[in-house]
Amino acid sequence: MQGGHTLYTIGGDVPQRGVGFLVHRKVKDKIIKFEGLNDRVASLTMKVNNQYQMQIVQVYAPTTTHSDEEVEEFYEDITSVMERNKSFYKIIMGDFNAKVGRHEQGDGKTTGEQGLGERNERGERLVQFATSKNLKITNTYFEKKSSRKWTWRSPNGETKNQIDFIMTNKKDINHIILNTEVIQRLNTGSDHRLVRSTIRTNHRLERSKM
Template sequence: MLDSVDSGGPERRSALIAHELACLNIDIAALSEVRLHEEGSLREHGAAYTLFWSGKPRTEKHLSGVSFMIKNSILSKLENLPTGHSDHIISLRLPLHNKQHVVLFSICAPTLQADPAEKDKFYTDLRLLTQKVPADDKIIILGDFNARVGKNFEAWKGVLGKHGVGNCNDNGRLLLEFCAEQQLTITNTIFQQKNSLKTTRMHPRSKHWHLIDYVLVRRRDVCDVHHTHMMPSAECQTDHQLVCCKLKLNLKFKPKRGSIPRRRLQVNSLQSATMRDRFQVNLQTRLENHSIDSLDPSPETLWHHIKNSILQSSEESLGFSFKKNKDWFDENNQEIQELLRKKGTAHQAHLALPSCHARKAAFCLACSSNRNFMTSKTSGGSI
């Protein structure tokens, strides 16, 4: 996401992902394997999203990690911020109308080759967290389960729909058993659509596409789900495809409290000799013309007199500054958009004919151009 020094990807990948989510009008995104330490947040002002993550301690390697990326328009009205439980689970509770709530979990399950004890711990932790959710609350679990659940819907009625993909593996059985126990449904399998709109990751060796990223909801709330499908147009520099789930939820936001905006003086203008002289004359005049009450020559009175004189002179001479949230990503937005458009076109052409070496080379060149552009901007260079 932010990318470590030894990462092969461009810096500020979070800005690219936020911009992609803004183009697709995604309200809340659950991201897996963000590989950031501990807990924290990062606001992307240009795309108007904020990233919240939960990862491993700083003493351990950059592995796993989960996060939510939330629209700032939604974030400013929430009652509580996301809560990190481990480097595999982070949760968020949203208020709904009629005194209901929906609890979202962003997860990253252990891989198929992981230690069985690690898998048991993950599902034990997730089970305890879901059991703590009030019975009236809705539950949505999103993320990379590293599991293939197959399409045997008759054996897993209520858990699987009629439109699954491929065969089930060991991790898939763990997921199916968890869903059956917690009365959850895998929404990816309940909609009839092409397999290309279901599968989310291509195996690096076999080159076969598999469904391993899921959206789970309570069985009684399946009617809230309008559609769950993969979005091939989303390009966020990852080997997983973005899964989009459209839900019918009426959020109830807390009323916004009125507050006085904080203003900042333009102190940088004091670098000008003319402005400096103007401020000094203004301040000296106020100090000389102000008559201090002789009946109360206390230090408090003297302090308030000096403080008010400085503030009034500063406001009159310097004025206030207006905060501008611009960084290199916002300033180069047009160039970035053109690079992303070319990369998206090359990516779709490569997917349409994977055996064509020319199309693959064009896609690799587009990726390299994007990476070089981001590196040059973040390192202070130019193209």
């Protein structure tokens, strides 16, 4: 690519589907493996430091027009990709087409206190999945104004939801995720806004704290 960056993609035959990674030239030499499972789930493994690797899974979940069976297959695919990779750090991110909403009793540490709106059925399924995999939904942990939380806007601009999430497998997310936020100023031409996490890669961190 122009600028020396690298693009990994899979899917795209159907205009509404396809996932991928755009890797900056400064870190492209750290890439170990790209695995595209299908047009909804892809995985990138990279070297974090001399001790650890990180697996990043990019996803695009079925929308509300798709059946519950398709949703279950989607989560099974994520599980398959995660279980085949033994990286110490794991980041699962993308468009989950699910509203997690505010923290609810029973969520434990899967969600924080900074979610947006009310949870729907697909949001409940996402929380169940995250809990079963010991994942933390990082968007819900960092205090932001409501205008910095929503990730999707309806065509008429009246409805704004938080449906794109970044999750990590570490018990204390602050030892790997320093911040998760929406990028407001970048116009991608999409009805979604970009979500960004700042990741700590200090190799001196004690493993027991991860």
